[in-house]
C-alpha cells in the first residue's frame with residue numbers, strides 16, 4: 001500500500017541499533033521521520049555476536065526501550081573471565097553502573113526487532129520495512145530524498161526530506177552515493193572473525209552465565225558468551241593471515257571454523273556433545289575508519305560513520321551513542337539554537353570525543369593479537385594475576401574508564417614488582433597461584449587433577465636470570481630489523 005505521506009523532516013536508511021534509536025529520538029523531539037530498512041523484522045540479524053553493557057542499556061532507557069523485550073530470556077552475565085591457555089586466568093566482576101551490575105550477550109535478531117518495534121510505535125515515526133533504497137535524490141549539490149523499491153515490487157518509489165541519514169551499516173549506500181571521505185583509516189593488519197551459536201555447551205568450573213575470553217598464545221583469540229534461550233556464542237578472531245593458516249583444504253567456513261576451534265583444547269572440550277544451532281557467520285578483513293559525518297542534506301550515524309574491529313565489543317554502544325549525539329544537535333538546529341553546519345560540527349566533535357579513545361585502544365589490542373614473546377608472556381601473566389588489573393579489564397569495555405588512565409606506568413611497575421614477589425613466595429612454598437586455571441568439570445570427571453601448569457611452577461629466580469637474556473635478544477632483534 002502506498003504511504004499517505006511522501007515528505008518528511010528526516011528519512012533514515014537502516015533500522016537497527018543506530019537507525020531505530022535515532023528515529024525514536026527525533027520523533028520524541030517533535031520531528032516527522034521515515035524509517036526504512038530493506039529487512040523485515042524479526043530478520044536474520046546483522047553479522048554480530050554481541051555483548052552489551054550497562055552504558056548501552058542506559059542509552060536505551062532514555063528512549064523508553066523495554067529491557068524485558070530486547071533481553072528476553074537472556075542470562076545476566078556478571079563475570080568476565082580472561083584465560084591464557086590453561087596457564088592462568090583473571091576473573092573480573094562487572095562493576096555496577098547506574099543500577100546494573102551485568103551485561104548481556106544478546107540475541108541480535110530479538111534485540112533489533114525490539115528496537116525496530118519501539119521506533120515504529122513512536123508517534124511521528126513512519127516505519128517501512130522491506131524497502132531497499134537504491135539511490136539518493138538530488139537538487140544540485142544537495143540531497144533531497146531517496147528512491148527505492150519494496151520487496152517483490154519493480155516500481156520505484158520516491159520519498160523527500162530535509163535530511164537523509166545513512167544508518168545503513170559499514171557498507172553504507174548513503175555514504176557511497178555522497179562520496180563521504182574516509183579518515184583515521186587503519187587496516188593493517190586486518191583481522192577476520194568467525195562465530196556460531198551452540199546449545200548444551202559443557203559447563204565451565206564457575207557455574208553461572210559468563211563471558212570467557214581465551215587466548216592460545218599463538219595469535220588466536222576466542223570468546224564464549226552465554227546467550228539467549230540456553231545458547232552460547234563461540235567466536236574466534238585473529239589476524240587474517242593467521243586464520244588463513246587454518247584454511248588449507250578447508251575452504252568452507254564450517255570446516256575452517258571447526259579447525260579453529262580444535263586449535264583451542266579447552267574450547268573444543270566444552271563443545272563435545274554440544275549442538276551448533278546456527279550457521280557459521282563471520283567477517284573477513286574487518287575495516288577500521290571514520291567517515292565525514294554530514295554534508296548538504298545528508299548525515300551518517302552508526303557503523304556508516306565509524307567502524308572498528310569488533311574485538312572490544314563496542315559497536316552497538318557507539319552506534320546508539322552516535323544516534324543520540326546526532327539527534328541532540330539536529331534538534332538544536334531545528335529549534336534555531338545553531339545553524340546546520342555548527343550543529344553538525346558539534347555532532348562530529350561529540351562523536352569523536354566519545355569514540356576516538358576506545359578506537360585507538362582497539363587498534364592497539366588488535367596489534368596485540370601477535371603471538372607474544374617470552375618477555376611479553378611473563379608481563380602478561382603478572383598483569384593478569386593482579387586483582388587491580390582484573391578491575392580494569394571489566395571497567396574499560398563498560399566505558400567506566402580508559403585503559404590509559406587506569407593502567408598507569410606506576411600501576412604496571414607495581415604489578416610487576418608484586419608478580420616477582422608472588423613468584424618468589426611460590427618457589428619457596430610450592431603454593432598454587434589463585435589465578436591457576438582449574439580443570440573443566442568434564443576433565444575432572446575423566447580424572448584430570450588440579451595441576452599447576454608450567455607457568456605456575458616457575459619461580460622468580462629463573463626469570464630474573466632469563467630477563468636480561470630476553471631483553472638482550474629483543475634489543476638484538478630490533479637492531480637487526482633497523483639494519
Ligand SMILES: Cc1cc2nc3c(=O)[nH]c(=O)nc-3n(C[C@H](O)[C@H](O)[C@H](O)COP(=O)(O)OP(=O)(O)OC[C@H]3O[C@@H](n4cnc5c(N)ncnc54)[C@H](O)[C@@H]3O)c2cc1C
Pocket residue numbers: 013014015016017018019036037038039046047048049050051052131132133134167168169170172173193195282283301302303304310312313314315316317319
Ligand atoms: C562479528 C561481529 C561481532 C560484533 N560484536 C559486537 C559486540 O559484542 N558488541 C557490540 O556492541 N557490537 C558488536 N559488533 C558491532 C555491531 O554489530 C555494529 O556496530 C552494529 O550492528 C552497528 O549498528 P548500525 O545500526 O550502525 O548498523 P547495522 O546493524 O549494520 O544495520 C544497518 C541496517 O541498514 C540496512 N540497510 C543497509 N543498506 C540499506 C539500503 N540500501 N536500503 C535499506 N536498508 C538498508 C540493513 O538491512 C541493516 O538492517 C560486532 C560486529 C561484528 C561483525
